[in-house]
Amino acid sequence: MSKTDVTEVETTTALPPAKRSFGARLGAHFKKWWWVHLIIFIAVLLVILLPVIYVGYPRIAQNQVTDSTLNITSMVIADPTPDSFHLMQTQVIGSHSSYHPKIYSFLASVSLLGSAHAFTSVQVPEVQSKDGAEVNVDQIVDLSNADAFGDFAQAVMLNEDVELNIYGRPGLREGSLPKTTVTYNKTVSMKGLNKLTGFDVTEFHIMTEPKNGRNMNGTVYIPNPSVMTITMGNVTLDLSIGGTPMGYTYLDNLVLKPGNNTIPMFATVNQSAIIGLVTSSSNPYKDLNGLVPFVISGNSSVYNGKQLPYFTQALASNNLTVNLNVTRALAELGLKL
Numbered sequence: 557m558s559k560t561d562v563t564e565v566e567t568t569t570a571l572p573p574a575k576r577s578f579g580a581r582l583g584a585h586f587k588k589w590w591w592v593h594l595i596i597f598i599a600v601l602l603v604i605l606l607p608v609i610y611v612g613y614p615r616i617a618q619n620q621v622t623d624s625t626l627n628i629t630s631m632v633i634a635d636p637t638p639d640s641f642h643l644m645q646t647q648v649i650g651s652h653s654s655y656h657p658k659i660y661s662f663l664a665s666v667s668l669l670g671s672a673h674a675f676t677s678v679q680v681p682e683v684q685s686k687d688g689a690e691v692n693v694d695q696i697v698d699l700s701n702a703d704a705f706g707d708f709a710q711a712v713m714l715n716e717d718v719e720l721n722i723y724g725r726p727g728l729r730e731g732s733l734p735k736t737t738v739t740y741n742k743t744v745s746m747k748g749l750n751k752l753t754g755f756d757v758t759e760f761h762i763m764t765e766p767k768n769g770r771n772m773n774g775t776v777y778i779p780n781p782s783v784m785t786i787t788m789g790n791v792t793l794d795l796s797i798g799g800t801p802m803g804y805t806y807l808d809n810l811v812l813k814p815g816n817n818t819i820p821m822f823a824t825v826n827q828s829a830i831i832g833l834v835t836s837s838s839n840p841y842k843d844l845n846g847l848v849p850f851v852i853s854g855n856s857s858v859y860n861g862k863q864l865p866y867f868t869q870a871l872a873s874n875n876l877t878v879n880l881n882v883t884r885a886l887a888e889l890g891l892k893l
């Protein structure tokens with residue numbers, strides 16, 4: 557039997573001093589070279605972060621501002637003068653973003669979409685941008701361009717919808733990230749007066765005792781589908797029948813509110829001319845059973861003694877025709893035709 561030699565393999569050899577554990581080696585390496593690693597770490601961090609902060613973040617911020625919407629839910633024009641008015645406006649921000657950056661107060665120029673000139677600048681207050689956030693503007697605005705505002709007022713008068721452009725460069729801050737500047741360029745659609753469609757003289761009477769030359773009174777109905785409350789002052793409208801001037805209608809201290817407006821009116825009409833017309837055998841309206849078509853066209857809007865050219869322009873851009881029962885008005889006075 558041969559003896560199997562078991563060769564003892566030395567398994568427990570002590571490591572030479574240079575062959576330490578990986579961890580230990582790493583530790584020693586860092587002890588010596590930590591500053592190189594720190595510099596590399598910081599450099600990598602900066603290479604990643606800087607573009608995020610200075611390129612990506614402004615871009616994300618800009619996209620958020622671009623994607624947000626703006627609704628004007630209320631707009632009050634008060635104390636108008638030829639070159640200014642008091643504006644009170646509520647805007648509602650719409651946003652689907654989960655970020656709610658702070659948008660700093662900024663100067664926004666407001667123009668009719670497509671117009672070359674802004675009609676005013678508005679200081680928009682600071683706001684935390686989130687869905688449903690309200691922005692309230694309350695200030696005296698100077699009409700930097702009263703003609704451009706006249707075009708806006710006319711567009712409001714004539715159109716069902718009016719598009720406004722609001723432009724500015726506000727600062728924006730998200731959390732603890734640095735402040736960045738974004739471009740705010742929004743088109744806001746709002747309802748207009750749509751040619752005062754639905755306008756009606758619901759009641760009119762010949763005054764038995766004329767006052768200040770005013771010899772008719774009554775009530776007008778003016779629907780206002782917009783969100784605007786417009787102080788127009790003393791409004792004068794021209795009255796004509798078949799192209800012949802017949803006098804003036806007055807809406808004193810007119811303030812158009814959103815919804816249905818029922819407003820007292822007065823008129824100075826040439827009664828002898830009207831009676832002459834309806835009693836003449838050549839009355840072109842004799843088949844209308846007493847009705848006479850009056851054309852109402854804008855003459856002027858005056859507030860505190862000053863004519864407001866922009867409202868005058870808006871009023872002049874729109875003619876209305878109302879059929880008034882002259883026979884009935886005369887019958888009220890006991891005059892039978």
Ligand SMILES: *[C@@H]1O[C@H](CO)[C@@H](O)[C@H](O)[C@H]1NC(C)=O
Pocket residue numbers: 625626627648649650651687688
């Ligand atoms: C803004 O108005 C539009 C249409 O009128 C509506 O669909 C939207 O929900 C409104 N957004 C806000 C934030 O009120």
Ligand SMILES: *[C@@H]1O[C@H](CO)[C@@H](O)[C@H](O)[C@H]1NC(C)=O
Pocket residue numbers: 723741742743
């Ligand atoms: C704002 O955006 C509109 C298009 O939506 C563009 O026509 C207009 O030039 C922009 N305004 C500015 C000042 O960049």
Ligand SMILES: *[C@@H]1O[C@H](CO)[C@@H](O)[C@H](O)[C@H]1NC(C)=O
Pocket residue numbers: 759761762763764765773774775820
């Ligand atoms: C119109 O004036 C008459 C007096 O002439 C008055 O009785 C009437 O109440 C007035 N109507 C309206 C609607 O102002």
Ligand SMILES: *[C@@H]1O[C@H](CO)[C@@H](O)[C@H](O)[C@H]1NC(C)=O
Pocket residue numbers: 815816
């Ligand atoms: C305004 O008047 C019209 C009818 O002329 C009516 O249908 C509507 O409900 C009224 N609106 C308000 C807010 O009263």
Ligand SMILES: *[C@@H]1O[C@H](CO)[C@@H](O)[C@H](O)[C@H]1NC(C)=O
Pocket residue numbers: 826828829
């Ligand atoms: C009223 O009409 C008559 C006849 O059309 C005319 O002769 C008269 O001058 C007019 N009066 C006024 C104040 O315009």
Ligand SMILES: *[C@@H]1O[C@H](CO)[C@@H](O)[C@H](O)[C@H]1NC(C)=O
Pocket residue numbers: 792794854855856
């Ligand atoms: C406005 O009314 C005045 C009288 O009050 C008249 O002289 C003038 O011609 C009218 N202007 C227009 C544009 O109808």
Ligand SMILES: *[C@@H]1O[C@H](CO)[C@@H](O)[C@H](O)[C@H]1NC(C)=O
Pocket residue numbers: 789790808809858859860861
């Ligand atoms: C409208 O005219 C009347 C009478 O002239 C005046 O007392 C009133 O102050 C005027 N209203 C406005 C808003 O200018």
Ligand SMILES: *[C@@H]1O[C@H](CO)[C@@H](O)[C@H](O)[C@H]1NC(C)=O
Pocket residue numbers: 796799851853872873874875
């Ligand atoms: C409105 O009617 C007046 C007189 O009837 C006329 O001079 C004017 O051109 C008309 N305006 C419009 C916009 O149709």
Ligand SMILES: *[C@@H]1O[C@H](CO)[C@@H](O)[C@H](O)[C@H]1NC(C)=O
Pocket residue numbers: 844845846847881883884887
């Ligand atoms: C106008 O009024 C007269 C008298 O009140 C009446 O007979 C006539 O039917 C009225 N016309 C219309 C179109 O309502």
